[in-house]
Amino acid sequence: MAELDINDAVVTTRLDAVVNWGRKNSLWPLPFGTACCAIEFMSMAASKYDLARFGAEAMRFSPRQSDMMLILGTITNKMAPVLRTIYAQMAEPKWVVSVGVCASSGGIYRTYATLQGVDRVIPVDVYVPGCPPRPESILFGIMKLQEKIEKESLSMRKEHIARFYESLERQETIQAEQGLTGQQAIRNMLAGAAERGAGTIF
Amino acid sequence: MEAPAMTRQEPDGDRMIVNMGPSHPTTHGTLRIVLELEGETIVKATPEMGYLHRGVEKLGESLSYTQFIPLTDRLNYCSAIMNNVGYAGAVEKLLGIEIPKRAQQIRVLMSELARIADHIVCVGVNAVDIGAFTVFLYLFKQRETTYDLFEMATGQRLHTSFTRIGGVFRDLPEGFVPMVERFLVECGAAVDECERLLSHNPIWHGRTKGIGAISPEDAVNWGYTGPCLRAAGVPQDLRKSQPYLGYETYDFDIPVGTTGDVFDRYLVRVEEMRQSLRIIRQVLDRLEPGPVMVDDPKIALPPKEKVYTRMESLIHHFKLIMHGMEMPVGEVYSATEAANGELGFYIVSDGGKNPYRIRVRPPCLPIFSSFEDQVKGALIADAVAVLGAMNIIAGELDR
Amino acid sequence: MVIEHIDAQLPGAITDRHDFRGDQTIVVAKTNFLAVVELLHREGFQLLVDITAVDWPERPETQGVGRFDVVYHWLNLANQERLRLKVPMADGETMPTLTATFKTANWFEREIFDLFGIRFEGHPDMRRLVTWDDFPGHPLRKDFPLDGGDAFCMEGCTAPYNNGERGGE
Numbered sequence: 164m165a166e167l168d169i170n171d172a173v174v175t176t177r178l179d180a181v182v183n184w185g186r187k188n189s190l191w192p193l194p195f196g197t198a199c200c201a202i203e204f205m206s207m208a209a210s211k212y213d214l215a216r217f218g219a220e221a222m223r224f225s226p227r228q229s230d231m232m233l234i235l236g237t238i239t240n241k242m243a244p245v246l247r248t249i250y251a252q253m254a255e256p257k258w259v260v261s262v263g264v265c266a267s268s269g270g271i272y273r274t275y276a277t278l279q280g281v282d283r284v285i286p287v288d289v290y291v292p293g294c295p296p297r298p299e300s301i302l303f304g305i306m307k308l309q310e311k312i313e314k315e316s317l318s319m320r321k322e323h324i325a326r327f328y329e330s331l332e333r334q335e336t337i338q339a340e341q342g343l344t345g346q347q348a349i350r351n352m353l354a355g356a357a358e359r360g361a362g363t364i365f
Numbered sequence: 366m367e368a369p370a371m372t373r374q375e376p377d378g379d380r381m382i383v384n385m386g387p388s389h390p391t392t393h394g395t396l397r398i399v400l401e402l403e404g405e406t407i408v409k410a411t412p413e414m415g416y417l418h419r420g421v422e423k424l425g426e427s428l429s430y431t432q433f434i435p436l437t438d439r440l441n442y443c444s445a446i447m448n449n450v451g452y453a454g455a456v457e458k459l460l461g462i463e464i465p466k467r468a469q470q471i472r473v474l475m476s477e478l479a480r481i482a483d484h485i486v487c488v489g490v491n492a493v494d495i496g497a498f499t500v501f502l503y504l505f506k507q508r509e510t511t512y513d514l515f516e517m518a519t520g521q522r523l524h525t526s527f528t529r530i531g532g533v534f535r536d537l538p539e540g541f542v543p544m545v546e547r548f549l550v551e552c553g554a555a556v557d558e559c560e561r562l563l564s565h566n567p568i569w570h571g572r573t574k575g576i577g578a579i580s581p582e583d584a585v586n587w588g589y590t591g592p593c594l595r596a597a598g599v600p601q602d603l604r605k606s607q608p609y610l611g612y613e614t615y616d617f618d619i620p621v622g623t624t625g626d627v628f629d630r631y632l633v634r635v636e637e638m639r640q641s642l643r644i645i646r647q648v649l650d651r652l653e654p655g656p657v658m659v660d661d662p663k664i665a666l667p668p669k670e671k672v673y674t675r676m677e678s679l680i681h682h683f684k685l686i687m688h689g690m691e692m693p694v695g696e697v698y699s700a701t702e703a704a705n706g707e708l709g710f711y712i713v714s715d716g717g718k719n720p721y722r723i724r725v726r727p728p729c730l731p732i733f734s735s736f737e738d739q740v741k742g743a744l745i746a747d748a749v750a751v752l753g754a755m756n757i758i759a760g761e762l763d764r
Numbered sequence: 765m766v767i768e769h770i771d772a773q774l775p776g777a778i779t780d781r782h783d784f785r786g787d788q789t790i791v792v793a794k795t796n797f798l799a800v801v802e803l804l805h806r807e808g809f810q811l812l813v814d815i816t817a818v819d820w821p822e823r824p825e826t827q828g829v830g831r832f833d834v835v836y837h838w839l840n841l842a843n844q845e846r847l848r849l850k851v852p853m854a855d856g857e858t859m860p861t862l863t864a865t866f867k868t869a870n871w872f873e874r875e876i877f878d879l880f881g882i883r884f885e886g887h888p889d890m891r892r893l894v895t896w897d898d899f900p901g902h903p904l905r906k907d908f909p910l911d912g913g914d915a916f917c918m919e920g921c922t923a924p925y926n927n928g929e930r931g932g933e
Contacts, residue, residue: 196388196394197388197394197395197417198394198395198417198442198760199439199442199524199760201394202442202443202523203523206505206509206512209502209505209509210505210506211506211509224388224389236417237419239415239416239418239419239763240896241415241416241418241894241895241896242387242395242416245387245388245416249388265419271435271436272419272421272424273910273911274419274424274910274911274912275420275423275903275908275909275912276418276419276423276894276895276912277419277420294524295522295524343898344896344897344898346896346898347896347898347899414894415892415893415894415896418894418895422879422904423903423904424910427910458785459785583867585810585841586810586866586867586868587867587868588811588812588813588866588867590813601841607844695784695785696784696787696848697784697785697787698787698814698837698848709813709814709837711814711816711835711837713818721818722818722819724814724816726814726816726837730871730872730875731868731871733871734868734870763894764894
């Protein structure tokens, strides 16, 4: 048996790089489809645009089995607590792509009923503009997320999410103590945040 | 987290409560249904809506009549053009104007294309929910073509905003008609293919026949309109019974079912796609050149080249943009036959540039309200089939 | 026409009527409402197309009529005749429910309760429909601000579009 040179058999790299390489190429999307963007998402997942080319075709409708949340459509105030619960239930590490202007900023619906951007209640990684964005745009958003994952540090992401869990606990306390629905608790928290000059509740 | 009121009630005996939605792959948007089960049988179903309530009616009160058009796109986003057509028709009724013939024909053409796209989503997704994936892929190829056609004519795939008050945004582009001709052939073949896959398929029969059956009297009492009402045996189609846009001059049939179950709804939708293809064929045969907007500077924006060169046109342009149209005081209700049923717009005008009150009568709200009646005593798997065949579009349901 | 029938059988029930662009509208007082509906049902108006409401906050002062109009749209499937029926009512009053005759009234009435705060007497399930249980206020009332009226909306957007301003001046 020939002697193996250690340099031929082993590649040295950073842990971050190799883990992130694996993560970015095996994203499992959770399509949180609420409105029109979900229709474009269907086109994106179907044969013509083919999401599978990016290693992200394993669609899971259960948050426990997915790590990339695609928010497809308007998130209303009534939906906000549901979104937070589902985000909390996702396995870590997790990323969020906010697809379309309604999800990103409320879009044309600047009303009492619509949440003015999902980034006010959960952390968002990539925003895709458009109303609705073309399938190509959503794919581009996913590619941008892949780039982001490639570069990020493993420990930083944990910190980011810890803040969210803390705000979720606060929400639950408010609900239990004041007997409010989740919608009203989030509404009050957002109002409190606005008084402090903050745009988000986490 | 505190549970909402409807799940707080304690189940008696062996009953199990299953919460379906609001984020669930088969709820087609954001519906929530709390099912109370005894084994596999549904004892009680409490539907809840409003998860996509975006305040469209309130927003409409602070927008001008033309600015509201993009919001109509996002009601039933599977067939946006039909909402545009329905809304523009209502405002034109309020103004008391008639649009040019070619604009009417283009509206009919686009509406029928949208109807096909909508029925494709409904039938295809209903089939996927029940377990037949192939039909979905075959049909969606055609839907992708309709999107290409919409994009060609309007510039957007989904949210077309194609109509204007008094006509349509622009004439059909060059090369559009040949593409529609090709689509007619391909889509006809795809519909046949879909029928070959499903109509005589024993599994499909087993999952759909007798599920969600409803009598004609009940259907009317529940406020059903559209394919669901016709599947129950009531030949009510506004295109025939109260024709608009010259539908009375086209030759087409209204398919009617007998039992109102999921299978009949499927058959009605498939046949309606064929009838829509027939109507499109007739539109193509009689399309004649002509204007696509009314010739009234108080309603239609003047063409850009005139705005740049003529004082009068510039003034009209400025007046229309800044002050809006001169609206009569009054109220109108105008209904069109959208893919889901009667889509009505009730507009109250106080003479201002914005509507005083704008109400959208969504076809699927009354249909969805009957959900509990439809699934009580059925198996839990049937709930998905019934929901798919109702074709609930949350954007329109919640507004 | 059905309006003549109503006039013949319930004289004085119709307090006002108009015909605009072919839409027939009758105004009926709340006391006669159920009798008129029963007559309509007998006459073949089986399809209750829509129920909605309109808020006229200045009306109590200017005309002495309640601020709300509850608006019903009916369709007669046999002869395709449409009829709009309006019932004026004051804030805080209740309307009789139609759920016993028309099942479709159930959710429409809940929606009106949610968005306008009009209660329907005898309704089996008078809960909010589109907003949540402890939502403050009734959004489609004219005095409800478009953005909900608090810091819930992003900073700087308290006056979106031309909220509150009526055009046509």
